[in-house]
Amino acid sequence: MIQRLTIAALMLAIVALLRTAPAQAEPYLAIMTGYKCNVCHVNPTGGGLRNEFGVTYAKVLLPAETIDNALDSWTGKITDRLQVGGDLRTDWSRDTAPNSPSQQAFALEQFRVYANLTLIPDRLGIYVDEQIAPNGTQNEEAYVRYGSTTDGFYVKGGQFYLPFGWRLQDQTAFVREVTGISMTTPDKGVELGYEHAAWSAQFDVTNGAANATTGSGYQVTTQVVYTKPIWRVGIAGSSTQSNIGDRHVGGLFAGLRTGPIAWLAEGDLVHDQSLPGGRSLAAGLLEADWRVLKGHNLKLTAEYQDPDRHVSNDQQTRYSFVYEYTPLPGLQLRAGYRHYFGIPQNNTQNQQLILMELHGYF
């Protein structure tokens, strides 16, 4: 009882005193458990629909309290061949920037549904990820997948997210904005993947965002990850050929578990010839997730970006402090505070954000 009161007091203190933010990265769960992405997700590169094991993990091991019998039969499977899932996130946020009035609002951040149709077990399937709300429906991923996503080669073709670095839920993370590869930028093309023991690898050929209106060029993206029980390391690269200028991105990322803390790090370099005069950019992320108790996670994130490595004094940083509480299967509460630091003459580079989020998932 005392322990629960302590946790509740800690939550209140965080919300009331330190204010709060929205980083929603889930890769820390993979670091905590030592699992590869495909252990819990249908998509071998992570994110989206959880497989039967992922659903069970989310029901039993993630929440502070397990509801006996209430969800025993739920695995997301409608039939032997069709599995569905979804995420709904709604939040309240307050944004404050220097010399500007604060803004606060309740918002439906997103309601997404996923479906996976298995045509031939372990060989052929169709996957769809659709954002239902807000602002109407929008297809995020839709692809056909052939081959094994657990051991061996697979190919997928259609529209999908590119594999590059940590697949963070927070799409505004500097490493995701600077690389331009995130879960807001699905692309159309094909992916050849390989999963075996500790190895995961992907090779993608896609249109490339730069070519959406120019009708030329392509993007090649590749990633290799080596996973061990308490650590993992990955390397990723992406090159876009387009008639407005080529763009090359390289990144290293790693994860490590030390006791109850999962550490994530990523560093990326970009050379973008499509920007006036060509420009080199850099971004980095360091995140620590402390599993305080079952169902309680404290997330601290430090980020850095240099929007032009040849220009001095223009670097930006941001720090996030987020508490995630998963009281019950299918329900998560987040409260967080984020502070941006940038050049003093730019208000948006120095904003502060408080956020509280309600996340329902199945």
Next chain:
Amino acid sequence: MDSLHSLVPLASRVCVVVASLAIAACAGNGEGLDANGRPLVPGGSGSPPPLSADLDSIQANIFTPICSVCHVGGAAPEGLRLDAADSFNLLVGVPSTEVPSLLRVKPGDPDNSYIIQKLEGHQAVGQQMPYGCPTTQPCLTTSTIAFIRQWITDGAPPPAAAATVHAAAPLAITSVVPDAVEPVSASPPQIMLAFNHDLDATQIDGRAMHIERLMPGAPLATEIVAARVTISSANLRVLMVWPSRPLSAGHYRLLVNAGSSSQFSDVAGQSVSVGVPNELGESVISTFDVEVLP
């Protein structure tokens, strides 16, 4: 395994040191930079002009500091680059890729401009912008959007600054919509060619182009669709090619007729030849796919 676990305390210390260094990393002090983090030009003040209903001001206060964080260069979503050099050409009179029936900016008609619907969060145009608003960054306020509305109501004139930049560059096509990469889900009402200079409208031949439908593996066209060429009254840098009838699902290419000039001139007299000549003496400008949904 024991040796592995003995490394954990060391790894913890390393992580704490790295974390401390990360936290100690400092933001730039902005010295010698303007409000968008770019080096000051001699004589520049470093501060953006007050927000007003002209594209120079909208660019400096909204597009550059907020939108072009993502909408820039080769990674710009939907190919929409909103840096100072590209925003006018890729906005005004240009159909959106998400809802091709809507122009991104329809001069004189803010309500039917895609950008306004996108910023105000209308249901029909997908995710509200700026991305993440209101959760991870502020939405633009109604009073801020009002300046963009007013600029559109005033006819969406080009910025003086961008005109200077483009005048120095040779005449060229900057974008084609639809294109070979991004299939359209319905028959496009028009094909759009955007140039970097205002074109000389008197040189435009309204019957100089046609559209051909191609079958896979067949070198010659299986169907020819007549087309009408006009210049956007809203934007003299945008050429519109109107098919004479709706295009059914298939693979198409846009050509300059044999015998017609594939050369375009701008108002300053510069010329550029467009397209790649084929065996029939026509110039192929672009190819694209139409995927008509049932």
